[in-house]
Amino acid sequence: MASESSRSDDREARLARLRQIPRTPVLIVGGGINGISTFRELALQGIPVVMVEKGDWCQAASGALSRMIHGGLRYLETGEFSLVKESVRERDRLLKNAPHYVAPLRTTVPIDSWGGGLLNAGKRFLRLTEKPSRRGALVIKTGLTLYDAWSRRFGNMPKHQLHNQPQTRQRWPGFADWVKCSAAYYDAWIAAPERLGFELIEDAERAEPAALALNYLSVEQCDGEKITLRDTLRGETFSLKAHVVVNATGAWIDRLNGTLSESLPERKLIGGTKGSHLILHCPALLQMLDGEMVYYENQEGRVCIMFPWYGNVLVGSTDIRVDNPDDVVCEKDEQSYILDSLRFVFPHLTIKEEDVLYTFSGVRPLPASHAASNGSISRNHSLVLLPPLAGRDFTTLCLVGGKWTTFRQFGEEAADRVLKLLGEQRKVSTADLAIGGGRDFPSATRKPGWLKALSSEYGVSQTRVSQLVSRYGTRAQAVMNFMRLQPDHPLHAQPDWSQNELRFLIRHEQVQTLEDLLVRRTPLAISGQLTLPLMAEVNALLAEDRGWSPEKSAQHLTDTLSRLAALHGLGRLYPVEMNKESCHVSQSESEA
């Protein structure tokens, strides 16, 4: 078993490199998708950029999205045509550049009338009202026609269809009586946003080896040129000077600006709203959805979504203003609100509290706004440049707003501003650049042959190869190369995963905590598969790799259980008696 110092290799090496960098041209603060995207853009232009994140990559809003890669149909109503057009274009790019995680999603909109909502939609468009109301078929058809036009320009999604009442009833017998017709169209969903975020970092560091990304490192203080960073795991501090700081801290933007300069004039950039989702175990609903998303208005006219999620159903979300973005959680009343919204569309479903397997919450980093309705705050993004001033000797570029779908475009715009500040030129475009395991991903026709070839090359069953490819895309080959270096075993508590597969993630993907592994590098938590034995088994692999003592390992497991209970509603895992012995890989397995 490796000693702690010899095994914390990757992080120690990264921290050692950071100690050797007294000054960087660009420091990006915030490792959500927008900071990561800017990091990739700059690294690809050969800039030795540094990025720090106070927790894990994509731990905040970028891990709490509805997991839709979409144009944003409803933004047409508020006249945000350029945002929708850009989103459709970026959606279609992601379908090509990240085909291992992003896939088309057939979507149905239940509608209560043909002509309803015309007046209100017109008023919203002219900004005479912010009140959401039900949209009739004509309003929705107008939006979908524009969607189709843009989709045809950038990709090849099928055109939308309107279905009358008998057609709708035939496909959706469980819909509420108020549903008079429906529209069907295609958007897209993302299976592993946190993994795609990590793969972008990996691509960037490979393209520019002097670029450095460090998680669990927080910006704490600034004194003139000197920025103080703190290792949030061990407490060590570092200082760094930067020519430009990119503030990509999402809902924390104003806080970081306050940290960077106390003398900064009061200018609020962010007015975040919290959104929560549930993962439901509901086979009857899953069967009705049959692979489709339902994009529906709830009793208040707010748009909500539900779609199949790893054998369960993802449903959300809420939209509540919050001032403190730290550790937001899905409250009980939000859970009831989401379930009531669901019953509004499917009134005959019985859903019990214990059917909620997992919850997650995040804060949308929306621009500060006085809008009366949260839904009418713009989802567009913008850049705000703060020049150097007394006590803060560098320029700060703030990334305000932005959807997950449009991260590439936003990162490109941010990087171009930074390049201009540095007097550098853009050399590479990311528009058509495949990401991580999306590189060399075979077409649907080539895929079966490719899987078969991999299966014989690695001596692994085709089922297992397909599973690994669905998890890692073409990076599955790197995973399999690692897995065959030593004998492997399926996990006792979840045989769909193997020890060496998890060891690969632990060693190669900047995993610092059990939570990183369960929540962001794998879908084990969000797919509702967590049990105490499984957590203990995975924790044991992490402890073995890091050389943790039995006490440290047991404490880490306890801390993770508490966090998952608090942040994701997993308190029901507690009643199981915790066995310290289970925190270790058994001797025979670790030696095998």
Ligand SMILES: Cc1cc2nc3c(=O)[nH]c(=O)nc-3n(C[C@H](O)[C@H](O)[C@H](O)COP(=O)(O)OP(=O)(O)OC[C@H]3O[C@@H](n4cnc5c(N)ncnc54)[C@H](O)[C@@H]3O)c2cc1C
């Ligand atoms: C409920 C919800 C549903 C959504 N659904 C969708 C959707 O379906 N499709 C879509 O396209 N978009 C969606 N979005 C929007 C999208 O997820 C966000 O706009 C996007 O993820 C924002 O990314 P970000 O990088 O700007 O912010 P974040 O992901 O919040 O990242 C900011 C990071 O900064 C870090 N940080 C803060 N302070 C410091 C510091 N001092 N030092 C170091 N690091 C710091 C934080 O820890 C955080 O990780 C949704 C958002 C929410 C909340």
